[in-house]
């Protein structure tokens with residue numbers, strides 16, 4: 001059974017149909033794959049911060065995280081989104097258990113170098129023991145992207161970064177499920193989805209501003225994962241029927257990231 005890290009972002013979370021969760025359960029039951037879910041929830045965090053009248057700002061797809069923001073991030077990701085995803089998988093006939101990167105010291109983190117981002121973490125190490133215990137007992141782990149520091153502090157980790165760290169630690173494939181059919185590039189005034197994107201192309205497209213916002217951490221995490229021997233990374237649309245199953249069968253779907 002091969003580990004398959006499936007990350008879904010807040011962009012698509014509320015649009016994912018029951019069939020998507022059924023596909024995850026089908027992969028799990030096939031005994032060919034061990035799915036591990038990492039979720040985001042950026043738009044829901046923003047919504048809650050707005051309701052609480054707390055200002056929020058992104059720099060290159062990363063949220064500036066004060067202590068006040070961090071409380072809301074943890075509340076929304078680990079309290080609301082994580083449990084909703086667990087319920088959705090259960091509803092689809094699967095066995096799921098929700099944890100955050102803090103549980104079992106799964107994601108050990110420290111502050112990113114860009115200190116102006118505040119309590120945003122970068123992954124230092126991953127301790128997969130808790131994941132292995134859940135998977136050994138046939139649970140699909142569902143992870144919210146928070147990290148634990150050495151001195152008991154916690155960090156806000158971008159969901160894409162956390163997913164890449166899981167794929168690296170497990171040596172599994174990585175599937176970014178988002179709200180777009182892949183990476184777009186304009187050709188002759190027409191938006192085209194690229195079936196493949198290589199590292200030099202991706203870097204050029206970031207520099208040219210063609211890849212922007214939340215797609216920046218996604219592509220950077222994809223390249224980082226590939227550099228550490230993750231066998232394959234793809235970006236696909238979770239609302240497209242059967243996209244996950246197609247990917248699992250080796251069919252071309254979405255945009256595959258290559259070095």
Ligand SMILES: Nc1ncnc2c1ncn2[C@@H]1O[C@H](COP(=O)(O)OP(=O)(O)O)[C@@H](O)[C@H]1O
Nearest residue numbers: 009010011178180182183184210211212214215
């Ligand atoms: N070249 C690009 N191709 C596709 N999407 C892009 C591109 N550049 C920026 N994006 C944006 O990235 C978004 C996906 O990132 P994000 O909103 O963080 O998604 P998620 O919540 O799924 O992680 C897309 O909805 C799109 O608006």
Ligand SMILES: CC(=O)N[C@@H](CCC(=O)OP(=O)(O)O)C(=O)O
Nearest residue numbers: 009010040041042062063158159
């Ligand atoms: C540091 C950072 O930006 N953390 C993200 C964590 C959630 C996330 O990554 O959600 P998406 O997958 O929906 O983007 C945030 O605060 O929004």
